[in-house]
Amino acid sequence: MDIKELYKLYQQHPCITTDSRDCPEGSIFLALKGESFNGNKFALQALEKGCSYAIVDETPSQPPRGEEASPSEDKRGVILVEDCLQTFKDLAREHRRQFDIPVIGITGTNGKTTTKELIRAVLAECYNVMATEGNFNNDVGVPKTLFRLNDEHDIAVVEMGASHPGDIKTLVETAEPTCGLITNVGRAHLQGFGSFEGVCKTKGELYDFLMAHDCPLFVNRDNEYLMKMIAEKGGSPDIYYYGQSDNKDILIRGEVISCAPFLKFRWREQDHEAGYTSEWMEVQTHLIGAYNLDNMLAAITIGYVNNIPFEQINHALESYVPTNNRSQLTETEKNHLIVDAYNANPTSMKAAIDNFRLMEVSPKMAILGKMGELGDVSDEEHQKVVNMLADAAFDEVWLVGDEYQKALSSLSTLQCTLFHDVEEVKAAIAQKQPQGRYILIKGSNSNKLFQLPELL
Numbered sequence: 001m002d003i004k005e006l007y008k009l010y011q012q013h014p015c016i017t018t019d020s021r022d023c024p025e026g027s028i029f030l031a032l033k034g035e036s037f038n039g040n041k042f043a044l045q046a047l048e049k050g051c052s053y054a055i056v057d058e059t060p061s062q063p064p065r066g067e068e069a070s071p072s073e074d075k076r077g078v079i080l081v082e083d084c085l086q087t088f089k090d091l092a093r094e095h096r097r098q099f100d101i102p103v104i105g106i107t108g109t110n111g112k113t114t115t116k117e118l119i120r121a122v123l124a125e126c127y128n129v130m131a132t133e134g135n136f137n138n139d140v141g142v143p144k145t146l147f148r149l150n151d152e153h154d155i156a157v158v159e160m161g162a163s164h165p166g167d168i169k170t171l172v173e174t175a176e177p178t179c180g181l182i183t184n185v186g187r188a189h190l191q192g193f194g195s196f197e198g199v200c201k202t203k204g205e206l207y208d209f210l211m212a213h214d215c216p217l218f219v220n221r222d223n224e225y226l227m228k229m230i231a232e233k234g235g236s237p238d239i240y241y242y243g244q245s246d247n248k249d250i251l252i253r254g255e256v257i258s259c260a261p262f263l264k265f266r267w268r269e270q271d272h273e274a275g276y277t278s279e280w281m282e283v284q285t286h287l288i289g290a291y292n293l294d295n296m297l298a299a300i301t302i303g304y305v306n307n308i309p310f311e312q313i314n315h316a317l318e319s320y321v322p323t324n325n326r327s328q329l330t331e332t333e334k335n336h337l338i339v340d341a342y343n344a345n346p347t348s349m350k351a352a353i354d355n356f357r358l359m360e361v362s363p364k365m366a367i368l369g370k371m372g373e374l375g376d377v378s379d380e381e382h383q384k385v386v387n388m389l390a391d392a393a394f395d396e397v398w399l400v401g402d403e404y405q406k407a408l409s410s411l412s413t414l415q416c417t418l419f420h421d422v423e424e425v426k427a428a429i430a431q432k433q434p435q436g437r438y439i440l441i442k443g444s445n446s447n448k449l450f451q452l453p454e455l456l
Contacts, residue, residue, distance in 0.1 A: 023046045028052065054078050089139065179216045222244055338441065364437070
């Protein structure tokens, strides 16, 4: 059965589930596999629970020992394909092609989820927007996102993540964006990419797709790596630039006004060739960090190109309140918490430390977790973090992870406390009970520092 025939079947049963515990009546079960699970083993069970069809890439067996055996032995409703994951992506692409609407593709090392949420907020002022939920941005999450498209949507915003070479190429060929942006490129997932050059090449696969299909790009004019990537690809005639500098080809320019502690900035539209520059407009946000200005400008530029009035752009940005432990300021009875406990890599760690250093608040305490997936440069990058902390001279520093041990032993000027894991940090909080502090909590999700805010 080819994809078009399979899609016709989907149209008759427009619900795909990949979880045998959730089998709505008349749905289609698609058997995905991972390191610790194999959906093929539950295909017959899914049919018994209510699925009309089960798509598999292995001959389905009876449920594992301990489960109820299926009384159906003739395997009616089973559709055997070569690769279930590829079939999932192909079906999602076929579904996406049913909708002649703008699809904005977003990737980048840092800021892509925040930028996606800001773009969603701005566009939602005038359009019905379908956007990636949470961080459903991999080769399973992107198809699931695309299947949420329906006739009521005017525009889609699809986030795409990557940790290995070729990941973005696969995702753009599934989502087929009509325009897009790379927030930035940084030193993250180096163990998977092999090098910083590998990061740039993979993220640049979004540019490759858009340029090949004559689709517009939204580009931070001040980012030297993005500009180099575009130049190496031969340039593109259809680019909307944004940035903080006074480059004449920047369409939307912005400047930081203050971070005390929330970001306040101003922006304006400019066209030097036409001799036109709008008045500056000020926006008070609920985001922590001057580094979020670039994310704001990206959202403004996309909103501008999609004809969102200036007043509504500003309203969306001023109303946006971050969630999911990203650039949040949380006021507790004891402290002021700056929580960014979802992601940590050398680029985002530097931005967080720099921003915290510039904030006009005191006293300052930093609780920072280790950075993962850095391969051979792990020691070097953790040393850089320790060096930055020594220069920042925060009132108190707690580091979480044995990766910092070597760096601390070589630098005696930084006074800090080293913890093996988050459980040791919890014990220290219970004992010392920090109060009256501004506390930066920054670390990868694997550090589990997201467990700390409720204790502080």
